[in-house]
Amino acid sequence: MTSLCYVVLATPLASQRPQPFDQQLRDNQRRLEDIRRERTQVEQELERLRTQAHSLSDELANIERQKETTNRIVNELDRQINGLSDQIDRTTVDLLLAQDALEEKRAVLERRLVDIYKRGPLYAYQVLLAAESFGDLLSRYKYLYLVSRQDRLLANDMFKLQRRIARERQTLVDARDALGRRKHERTDELQRYLALEHTREASLAETRRSAREAAERLSQLERDEKSLNDRVAALERARREAEARGVARAAASITTADLGQLDWPVDGKIVYQFGTAVGPNNTRIPWHGIGIAAAEGTPVRAIASGSVSLAGPLGTYLTSVLLDHGGGYYSFYGYLSDAAVAKGERVVKGQIIGHVGGESSDRGPHLHFEIRGQGGIALDPSNWLKTHK
Secondary structure: OHHHHOOOOOOOOOOOOOOOHHHHHHHHHHHHHHHHHHHHHHHHHHHHHHOOOOOHHHHHHHHHHHHHHHHHHHHHHHHHHHHHHHHHHHHHHHHHHHHHHHHHHHHHHHHHHHHHHHHOOOHHHHHHHOOOOHHHHHHHHHHHHHHHHHHHHHHHHHHHHHHHHHHHHHHHHHHHHHHHHHHHHHHHHHHHHHHHHHHHHHHHHHHHHHHHHHHHHHHHHHHHHHHHHHHHHHHHHHHHHHHHHOOOOOOOOOOHHHOOOEOOOOOOOEEEOOEEEEOHHHOEEEEOOEEEEOOOOOEEEOOOOEEEEEEEEOHHHOEEEEEEEEOOEEEEEEEEEEEOOOOOOEEOOOOEEEEEEOOOOOOOOEEEEEEEOHHHOEEOHHHOEOOOO
16 A cells, blocks of 8 residues: 555646746847847948948947947857857756656556556445544545545646657757857858958058058149149249330230129039038039039130130149139130130130040049139139029
8 A cells, every 4th residue: 555655746846937038038139139220220321321421430430339349249249148058058967857757646646547457447335435434434435535635646747748858858949949040140140240340451451551642642732733823923934024115915805794694614513612621531623613524525715815825734723724814814725625716715605615524533424613713812713603504
């Protein structure tokens, strides 16, 4: 009868967790999505930068921010991978314990079934009928009740263990699947990080190269500007000397009365204004004229009559024409594809002096146009040209 008095041991149930495993997976996924959403915003900002004029240093700063968010994603994936590895270890231990407990319960149940089979279905009635007194009958009845209750508890424990094993196995499968995905994502993120690092190095090299080119361009522009200023200054000295000698000169074809009345040398949109503008890498480019965008080969016309003082190449301005309009006023036309006039030639208002070029320049095909006043002072052409309708 000792087998019937077997005391059922308490089954070690799964330890209490802060939150269900599937909830942990959802929280982990949400954290990753939040960081990736932040990185997407940075990537979209880079795309916006690339559709507008910007400094390469801005692009470099954007790439650094992308690297930072990618690094945060990798760190988050590392944290989740460690957490999933711990979860797999815990689940494996819980599963083994549950399986051991189930085997133990199954062994107890098998012994009970053997006992029941040996004694037959009338064993309980025989126990009751064999009572020698009413007290003995109550004791036997209580004993049978406790045995049957223990049997029911044993069966319930087995069902609970089976369900627990099924849950633990599913948790183990889910954790291993999630671990595999996180490891794959980590590999992808590391590749992305390395690609960003490569892009950063390339952008940094481009920034340095661009800075050198910008410095060289500014230096060349200063030299070309000085050459143009020297030419205008020489014309001004000759004009003043002629006036001092009393030599009669033709009347000026441009005066202050022409403010806002001059025809455009070429129709088009202004691509840079008179004055100092921001160039590549936050350099400052002084424009003594305006840039007028126009298709390559578009005829360029003289804004007023005058004589040709320059018709040929002038450094970064490429083929250029300088007209002397008398009275200390001059007009300059740069980035031409050709000059249709020659030095010393007299031109009339509206005459074609060349054609638009500059296709290889940063601004594309356009005309660089300047107006100089007495003393060679650069004047804003927008104040002298007619207002566009």
